[in-house]
Amino acid sequence: MAEDPVIRAEGLSVRFGSKTIFKDVSFEVRRGEIFVILGGSGCGKSTLLKALIGLVPLAAGHAWLLGEELAKEDDNERRALLRRIGVMWQSGALFGSMTLAENVELPLEEHTDLSRPAREALARSKLGLVGLGDAAAKLPAEISGGMAKRAGIARAMALDPPLLFLDEPGAGLDPITSAGLDKLIKDIARDTGTTFVVVTHELQSILAIGDRCIMLDKEAQGMIAEGDPRQLKAESTQPTVRAFFRREAA
Structure with a gap:
């Protein structure tokens, strides 16, 4: 079937x-x-x-x-x-006052009971998956358009x-x-x-x-x-x- x-x-x-x-x-x-x-x-x-x-x-x-x-x-x-489900919008739709790691952590903070260290570790893991492991502390204004798209995908994948x-x-x-x-x-x-x-x-x-x-x-x-x-x-x-x-x- x-x-x-x-x-x-x-x-x-x-x-x-x-x-x-x-x-x-x-x-x-x-x-x-x-x-x-x-x-x-x-x-x-x-x-x-x-x-x-x-x-x-x-x-x-x-x-x-x-x-x-x-x-x-x-x-x-x-x-x-x-x-x-996860969604990445056209511009990446990242929050400008938050680092890439904080952007990826947001769904985890909203929808899980994970501790902050666990959320931070998962965010780093997702950013690493999209090739942004070294950019976790950067703000959206400090990265290129392509990196913003990747970060948007990482955030969309936060909850697996x-x-x-x-x-x-x-x-x-x-x-x-x-x-x-x-x-x-x-x-x-x-x-x-x-x-x-x-x-x-x-x-x-x-x-x-x-x-x-x-x-x-x-x-x-x-x-x-x-x-x-x-x-x-x-x-x-x-x-x-x-x-x-x-x-x-x-």
């Missing part, structure tokens, strides 16, 4: 007032894979991520994370479920969630730094079995890390492709999909 999906989305729709962002989006995310939500600017990629974790209300449809429907949980059950969401991890990074971040994501997925959902429009990253993907389209107001991104690039006959993967003018 096939293993239950980590995420199951059925007929998801989001509207802001009279404006439909996307409609009737359905897909599954399998355990241990790197799943990419891709598409052009304004197609609703980040909105879909926020809808999956309950930050944006659904106009229609249902979504299950780790076998539980977030929308139907009571407050305690909802909080328990949210502790089992089986599911991580990354919102535009390569945005604003130079090609070498972006490639290093891609390698980090692949290494973490391989070494820990963590499932990743990555929102991006960066073509090189999509092809480098994505096991499977869905593509959203602004004009279609929904999903226009699903599958292995390399196969979509080679075989898709849908004009918008072909243009995206081959970097052609639409």
Whole structure:
């Protein structure tokens, strides 16, 4: 029997007032894979991520994370479920007055009864996992954009969630730094079995890390492709999909 999906989305729709962002989006995310939500600017990629974790209300449809429907949980059950996921926002969203170690400790302080020495040790361990073991005492203003993204991933991993969401991890990074971040994501997925959902429009990253993907389209107001991104690039006959993967003018 096939293993239950980590995420199951059925007929998801989001509207802001009279404006439909996307409609009737359905897909599954399998355990241990790197799943990419891709598409052009304004197609609703980040909105879909926020809808999956309950930050944006659904106009229609249902979504299950780790076998539980977030929308139907009571407050305690909802909080328990949210502790089992981690999120890295586009900018890293680090607190500027706190060191990297303190940023990573924050979820541990909020959601565990660990002693301060234990929290500090875990924070150093997570920062070491993303290559920032020597930067634990630095403030966000003292590090590069790529390091901030890594620190954001470390904080998202603080509670050892089986599911991580990354919102535009390569945005604003130079090609070498972006490639290093891609390698980090692949290494973490391989070494820990963590499932990743990555929102991006960066073509090189999509092809480098994505096991499977869905593509959203602004004009279609929904999903226009699903599958292995390399196969979509080679075989898709849908004009918008072909243009995206081959970097052609639409």
